[in-house]
Amino acid sequence: MIAGSSPWLRRAAVLAVLVIALLGIGAGPAAAHTVGGVGATNFRTTLEQFSGVPGVELRVVENGSRLELRDTTDTPVVVRGYQNEPYARVGPDGVFVNEYSPAYYLNTDRYGVTTVPESADPKKAPKWRKISGDQVFRWHDHRTHWMQTTLPPVVSQAPDDFHEISRWTVTLDHGGTLLTGSGTLAWVPGPAPWGWFAAAAVLLVVPALVVAFGRRWALPVLGGVVALIVVADVVHNFGATLLEGRGAVASLGPQVAVWGIGGVAVWLLVRRRDAGPWAAAVFGVCVAIASGIADLPVFWRSSAPTVLPLGVDRLTVVVGLGVGFGLVGALALQLLRGRHGQRVVPLNAAPEAAAAVPEAVPAAETVSEAGAGPRGVRISRRQAVGLAVAGGAGAVAGAGLQLAASSDQPTAAAPETTTVPLGSVGDRIVPFRGARQAGISTPVQRQSHARIAAFDLVPGADADALRALLQRWTTAAEALTAGRPAGDRTDTMTADSGPAGLTITVGFGPSLFGKADIPAGARPEALTPLPAFPGETLDATRSNGDLGVLVAADDSVVVFSALRTLEQLAAGVATPRWQFAGFTRGRGVTTNEGATVRNLMGQLDGTKNPKPSEATFGKTVFVADDGWMRGGSYLVVRRIRMLLDEWEDLPVAAQEQVIGRKKASGAPLSGGVETTPANFGRRGSDGELMIPADSHMRLATAAFNRGAAMLRRGYSFADPQPGGGVEAGLIFLAWQADPRTGFIPVQQNLIAGHDRLSAFTRHETSALFAMPGGVATGEFLGQRLFDEVGR
Secondary structure (H helix, E strand, C coil): CCCCCCHHHHHHHHHHHHHHHHHHHHHHHHHHCCECCECCECEEEEEEEECCCCCEEEEEEHHHCEEEEEECCCCCEEEECCCCCEEEEEECCEEEEECCCHHHHHCCCCCCCCCECCCCCCCCCCCEEEEECCCEEEECCCCCCCCCCCCCHHHHHCCCCCEEEEEEEEEEEECCEEEEEEEEEEECCCCCCHHHHHHHHHHHCHHHHHHHHCHHHHHHHHHHHHHHHHHHHHHHHHHHHHHHCCCHHHHHHHHHHHHHHHHHHHHHHHCCCCCHHHHHHHHHHHHHHHHHHHHHHHHCCCECCCCCCHHHHHHHHHHHHHHHHHHHHHHHHHHHHHHCCCCCCCCCCCHHHHHHCCCCCCHHHCCCCCCCCCCCCCCCHHHHHHHHHHHHHHHHHHHHHHHHHHCCCCCCCCCCCCECCCCCCCCCCCCCCCCCCCCCCCCHHHCCEEEEEEEEECCCCCHHHHHHHHHHHHHHHHHHHCCCCCCCCCCCCCCCCCCCCCEEEEEECHHHECECCCCHHHCCHHHCCCCCCCCCCCCHHHCCCCEEEEEEECCHHHHHHHHHHHHHHCCCCEEEEEEEEEECCCCCCCCCCCCCCECCCCCECCCCCCCCCCCCHHHHHCCCCCCCCCCCEEEEEEEEEECHHHHHHCCHHHHHHHHCECCCCCCECCCCCCCCCCCCCCECCCCCECCCCCCHHHHHCHHHCCCCCCEECCEEEEEECCCCCEEEEEEEEEEECCHHHCHHHHHHHHHHCCCHHHHHEEEEEEEEEEECCCCCCCCCCCHHHHHHHCC
16 A cells, blocks of 8 residues: 555545546547537528539538538539639539639638738639549538627627527539529527536436445446446537548547446446446546536537437436546445445355454455445555556547547648738628518618618610619629629729628619509509608608619728619619718627617617517518518618707707607616616606607607507718718618508607607608519519519
8 A cells, every 4th residue: 555644645646646637538528529610509500592403412511610512413513702713613523622712711710710821812713722532522611600709799688589690692603503502690599508407416426326225236237327328428429520521530539448448447347346436437537528518518509519419419418427427426435335344245255254254354355245345445556556557548548639629620721821811891791682682681780881872764764674774783782792793893992892791772662663664553552652741841852763772781882882883784774863871880899789879969779679589570571462572671761960069059868858768878768778668657756757748769659659660770971061061860761561550650640749859850851662572593673573564
């Protein structure tokens, strides 16, 4: 034995060495249980539509970390990069990457932190390099997953709610035929983890109970428990490995060694050997750390990197965590029983031998009733050296596991880099095609610049000319929103920019019907021109229009360039009637980008906006009938000038009475925070309503307008005037399923109720547009109107 210390100290020292060694083993698997750099997560990437051809398959793999393209045809498929350049080629000759493509460098890393060398030029002819002889290719496509290490602001605000973060599109070229895959990136909250933790706590005591009450068969039964953990851990690790694809199984080498320790433990326990509980504890702690603690997030996240059903994966983690640490408890119980052991006879001893055992036999020289208690608690030098060697081996194995786990090799070798990639704002793509037009429910916090414009048809323009214009606009909008040039146009304004979340939304004004062979009778009743409202003086030259276009993005140059392109494409068919430019808070200038924006009066604007997560959102914003407007929305545009000098002369308390909310927090004057429901009947100590009856908030609330509601996506404007002045205010954009049950009754109530805010604003222009539903693959903007009227 080791002299000079008490048995308990020696036991504690040995266990400490053991645990430290096992932590070394566990470090590797803890890092290994990710696929493509992604572990358990609440982000979910979904491929919703792929316009493929037989033999060409596109799918999301590795828990949303990568896309996989498989081409079994005789024609190669070219994957387009972030600037529409050829990035990769998959075909019968294998997989090739273009070394001039910036995407080649950016995609070597899950988060796109790899910089791009100066030699990379998307405009150069491709320089192909073969990386595989297969006909399948996997790559990190940064359009499809969340790129930041922090949560999206909207998720930070409401992490327990579902959120659609973005929509994405990937373009492929199959022998000159463009194929597109589009989908969504969403936040899907996970379940409460407490049930799984409770299950692990129950399993924690199972091995100790086996030792305590198993008597003769305790150690063989414990061997069965260890075998169960081996099976669970094999299933758990193979679930993650198979998700990663062919070749990943080789990375399990170090873990196989851990399973070997488990197999040895089973053998020792079944044969009732003294070393059995020790080997079981070594194995148990290793699995508990590697497959238990490392993968705890699967308990509370909605997806995990595994091919297993999520419930099965969680169960394997529970078994590894609970029973794994429980085996240490079983070892401790064995040691305690050895210390306090009484006169015990070996199980295979004859009765005569039992009678011959002297009363004073030391505990160190007896065998426990379970048949495998350690021979006392003494640890010989040989055993100590053996444990040290085992500990060292554990540390080495851990280092090996860590090395194996840390090598997340990209499909293409990582080249040398020197320059900075596109930022997360510039590379964001909002898909153009879909069931609904983009730019309607796209959060305004993600598009800080916008231009709204109206066009009138030139005299003599017929249905064919209008159709051709809308087809040109469709082709251009699809390219521009994906970050590509519009056809053969050589606009250099945005040559170094990404799409920056660009959306282009197009619709028809009431005056279009009756022109270009579009029957007046095809105009929906909801598109009846807005009525005149008392007290307003509108500029007719900056109101209404045959066609309406809303362009929005996170970059003002991208917005201007896109609208400029549409203007040029309209030449000979339609001429610009008016155009307004607006802005709102830019991304990255506030700690809470998902917060309600402020207008130029300093007020939070949009607190009670309908939210996509609400059950009534679709009914409020989008048309549900079966006509050509199905899935579309009606847009009301008002340019509202603010009389800021007069407004800013008011004390803050008086401004709050005008609005009905606190200026700093946006909370209703009846109390609470911004999102607290207003108590319109609450009175102050003076007996007066805390929210005045003629406050803007009260008069605009749905409850006082027979439920009328709309989605507001306003932008501020500040237009310089001759002499150094400025006209500033709000470009009011309101989306609704029907303006007769949205904007019109609310505006009428504001006027009838003598809205206090009207003293500080002037409505100067007005327009109404019917924005049709989304554009499916192969369709053009507004095609369903042409189909319905037979043009």
